[in-house]
Amino acid sequence: MIVKATTRLYGIFGHPVEHSLSPYMHNSAFVKLGLDCVYVAFDIKPGKLGDAVRGLKALNVHGINITIPHKETILNLLDEIDNDAMLVGAVNTVINKDGRLTGYNTDVGGFLRAVKEDFGLLPDGKKIFVVGAGGAARAVVVGLATNRAAEVVIVNRTRSKADALAQEFKNHFPKITFKSLSLRDSRAISTEISNTELVINCSSAGMKGENPLNLPLGLLPKGACIYDLVYEPSVTPLIKDARDLRLNSNSGISMLLYQGVEAFEIWTGKKAPVEEMKKALTVKKFLDDVE
Numbered sequence: 001m002i003v004k005a006t007t008r009l010y011g012i013f014g015h016p017v018e019h020s021l022s023p024y025m026h027n028s029a030f031v032k033l034g035l036d037c038v039y040v041a042f043d044i045k046p047g048k049l050g051d052a053v054r055g056l057k058a059l060n061v062h063g064i065n066i067t068i069p070h071k072e073t074i075l076n077l078l079d080e081i082d083n084d085a086m087l088v089g090a091v092n093t094v095i096n097k098d099g100r101l102t103g104y105n106t107d108v109g110g111f112l113r114a115v116k117e118d119f120g121l122l123p124d125g126k127k128i129f130v131v132g133a134g135g136a137a138r139a140v141v142v143g144l145a146t147n148r149a150a151e152v153v154i155v156n157r158t159r160s161k162a163d164a165l166a167q168e169f170k171n172h173f174p175k176i177t178f179k180s181l182s183l184r185d186s187r188a189i190s191t192e193i194s195n196t197e198l199v200i201n202c203s204s205a206g207m208k209g210e211n212p213l214n215l216p217l218g219l220l221p222k223g224a225c226i227y228d229l230v231y232e233p234s235v236t237p238l239i240k241d242a243r244d245l246r247l248n249s250n251s252g253i254s255m256l257l258y259q260g261v262e263a264f265e266i267w268t269g270k271k272a273p274v275e276e277m278k279k280a281l282t283v284k285k286f287l288d289d290v291e
């Protein structure tokens with residue numbers, strides 16, 4: 001890759017951002033398609049987001065990903081926001097078209113494509129169990145609801161947040177059944193999980209340094225799938241439990257890949273080189289894991 005006077009600039013805003021895998025994924029895609037583009041990481045401290053967003057227009061940066069802690073704050077700084085991003089209440093991808101900034105949330109489509117590619121699963125008509133009620137859970141619930149899941153059970157450590165999320169989405173999607181539970185309510189969890197087709201961990205449980213989730217996976221019906229949004233470590237305690245029970249399972253690395261694929265396609269209007277992006281992610285992740 002040679003950076004020239006004509007090179008289009010893309011990147012990511014976050015804080016901290018130095019561990020982001022996105023530059024590897026997007027730069028490998030630009031090289032593969034021979035595009036005169038480069039993707040860099042910008043460490044934007046809280047309080048500096050407004051300046052950074054004005055900078056996108058001034059410097060003609062063509063597209064930007066947004067990560068923690070700016071995904072919600074950026075909503076008020078954009079010219080237009082896509083429907084899914086509005087429902088989630090967060091933006092992770094911005095395109096700059098002639099100085100007009102439009103925000104998207106590609107975690108929604110990224111999650112849906114991950115479970116379709118990994119398990120051949122579509123939410124349509126299914127009962128789905130979601131652990132967590134933070135930003136990632138909101139993106140997943142929007143994906144499930146807009147793709148006509150029959151029932152969504154939201155389980156969270158702080159019960160009131162699960163209740164609020166379930167109530168909010170009941171109002172938006174009255175035909176879908178939403179339930180909310182506390183992660184401590186093991187009896188209700190056992191009942192609800194026993195006829196669930198997909199369990200999704202959207203909480204930080206199981207991340208390095210966090211407690212693992214202890215769900216009664218043995219009660220799941222045959223053929224059920226487990227998707228863990230956490231991908232650090234590569235094999236989370238939940239994925240290990242699922243593998244021990246020979247259930248279909250995968251970690252969130254595929255969601256990370258497909259949210260990047262969607263962002264790339266929004267920015268360039270071209271079909272993303274998925275295999276190349278996957279290879280870049282896998283190699284970088286492997287190197288991080290052995291470090």
Ligand code: NAP
Nearest residue numbers: 132133134135136157158202203204205211229252255256
């Ligand atoms: P967030 O908004 O901070 O929400 C965190 C959620 O995790 C809350 O529901 C919180 O419960 C719960 N939680 C935290 N520690 C827990 C523990 N030890 N046991 C049980 N529940 C716990 O974070 P987020 O943005 O939603 O991200 C959640 C996870 O998803 C992170 O690990 C993130 O890396 C991952 N993620 C992955 C992708 C991907 O592409 N694969 C995309 C987005 C996020 P309380 O409400 O009780 O605090």
